[in-house]
Amino acid sequence: MTAELSETSFAVLGLLDRRNASGYDLAALADRSLAFFWPVSRTMIYRELHRLAELGLLTSLDVPQSGVPDKRVYSITIEGRRRLDEWVSQPQLPRSEFRSGFLLKLMFSHRMPGGKLADLLEQYRRSLLDTVTRLTAILENMPDTPEANMGRMAAGHGLRTAQARLDWLAEEQARLVTD
Amino acid sequence: MTAELSETSFAVLGLLDRRNASGYDLAALADRSLAFFWPVSRTMIYRELHRLAELGLLTSLDVPQSGVPDKRVYSITIEGRRRLDEWVSQPQLPRSEFRSGFLLKLMFSHRMPGGKLADLLEQYRRSLLDTVTRLTAILENMPDTPEANMGRMAAGHGLRTAQARLDWLAEEQARLVTD
DNA sequence: CTATCCATGTAACTAGTTACATGATTCT
DNA sequence: AGAATCATGTAACTAGTTACATGGATAG
Numbered sequence: 001m002t003a004e005l006s007e008t009s010f011a012v013l014g015l016l017d018r019r020n021a022s023g024y025d026l027a028a029l030a031d032r033s034l035a036f037f038w039p040v041s042r043t044m045i046y047r048e049l050h051r052l053a054e055l056g057l058l059t060s061l062d063v064p065q066s067g068v069p070d071k072r073v074y075s076i077t078i079e080g081r082r083r084l085d086e087w088v089s090q091p092q093l094p095r096s097e098f099r100s101g102f103l104l105k106l107m108f109s110h111r112m113p114g115g116k117l118a119d120l121l122e123q124y125r126r127s128l129l130d131t132v133t134r135l136t137a138i139l140e141n142m143p144d145t146p147e148a149n150m151g152r153m154a155a156g157h158g159l160r161t162a163q164a165r166l167d168w169l170a171e172e173q174a175r176l177v178t179d
Numbered sequence: 180m181t182a183e184l185s186e187t188s189f190a191v192l193g194l195l196d197r198r199n200a201s202g203y204d205l206a207a208l209a210d211r212s213l214a215f216f217w218p219v220s221r222t223m224i225y226r227e228l229h230r231l232a233e234l235g236l237l238t239s240l241d242v243p244q245s246g247v248p249d250k251r252v253y254s255i256t257i258e259g260r261r262r263l264d265e266w267v268s269q270p271q272l273p274r275s276e277f278r279s280g281f282l283l284k285l286m287f288s289h290r291m292p293g294g295k296l297a298d299l300l301e302q303y304r305r306s307l308l309d310t311v312t313r314l315t316a317i318l319e320n321m322p323d324t325p326e327a328n329m330g331r332m333a334a335g336h337g338l339r340t341a342q343a344r345l346d347w348l349a350e351e352q353a354r355l356v357t358d
Numbered sequence: 359c360t361a362t363c364c365a366t367g368t369a370a371c372t373a374g375t376t377a378c379a380t381g382a383t384t385c386t
Numbered sequence: 387a388g389a390a391t392c393a394t395g396t397a398a399c400t401a402g403t404t405a406c407a408t409g410g411a412t413a414g
Binding site: 201202203221222225229244246247248249250251 | 391392393394395396
């Protein structure tokens with residue numbers, strides 16, 4: 001039967017495939033590595049850990065600590081690795097995963113009072129610039145190891161995307177001024 | 180109190196602000212205009228219509244038809260327009276709305292058997308090319324009227340994004356071959 | 359003394375998808 | 387004969403967010 005796993009399940013499995021970790025560790029890890037293209041909240045992580053352990057794809061070990069609270073460290077099982085391999089090798093069905101509140105608002109911006117459209121574009125520009133700043137920092141701090149390779153690719157993807165959008169924005173902002 | 184409306188609620192209000200429409204009409208309309216950056220399913224549309232009408236933001240009129248089934252045509256109310264204006268003028272909070280199953284899979288692609296990575300990239304390329312094709316067609320068929328202006332902007336945004344990603348992909352695919 | 363880090367969880371809610379259900383008409 | 391178009395909905399489920407709850411240790 002092999003219960004259905006969500007993509008977030010595989011995100012958790014994938015991180016645990018690299019190193020054993022507690023829910024707390026995973027949340028920090030996900031925030032550093034997957035947050036830009038697959039955000040996973042702390043709550044979701046704990047939920048997935050329970051579920052995946054129940055399905056036998058993870059095992060856990062309680063690790064007592066002094067000073068800080070005890071932690072529960074999870075490890076991926078053979079079966080967990082098998083499921084991960086299976087998913088990773090499956091063709092990726094191209095369903096739309098893009099949603100933009102900015103474009104939605106833009107579509108109805110004819111109802112905006114004067115100047116507000118310029119504000120909206122400017123806000124978008126700032127958020128894109130912020131993305132560029134953060135991704136650039138990530139790329140600069142990334143070690144030059146083969147393990148970091150996919151992270152570098154993903155960051156590059158995001159950077160290119162943000163830069164293209166900034167170019168688009170600059171043109172639209174210029175057009176707004178001249179009209 | 181003013182009940183919380185989701186962005187999808189405003190998508191429906193925004194479409195009804197332009198012209199009165201039935202749920203069925205709206206689904207077709209949304210599919211032609213918002214689908215690329217804010218997909219709204221038929222089921223969601225019917226749900227929103229009921230909810231927004233209950234909140235007094237829409238009114239409905241049953242229109243008998245011959246040959247085809249009767250329809251229920253919705254119109255936005257003054258209060259609905261007020262809420263729409265309010266939302267459209269509010270600053271857009273920059274929360275991440277991007278999710279990419281492709282990048283997620285890419286992150287864990289070290290577990291792929293040889294050649295599978297090339298397949299994944301190729302699949303992504305095809306889906307980007309498809310986006311380019313469809314957006315180009317939309318831009319070409321778009322009337323040169325001021326009303327179509329925001330749609331043209333949104334389509335341009337998508338086109339630029341897809342093209343930048345194709346550039347990124349070409350580089351990564353070339354790197355994969357030379358390594 | 360206040361904030362942050364460590365650490366784990368539950369409960370309630372919101373948003374979105376998929377499957378089910380019906381039925382006449384018109385086009386190929 | 388079969389598919390597509392028109393038209394409206396419900397039910398069940400999945401995924402994700404936000405708020406609540408606890409509590410010691412350490413750094414500013």
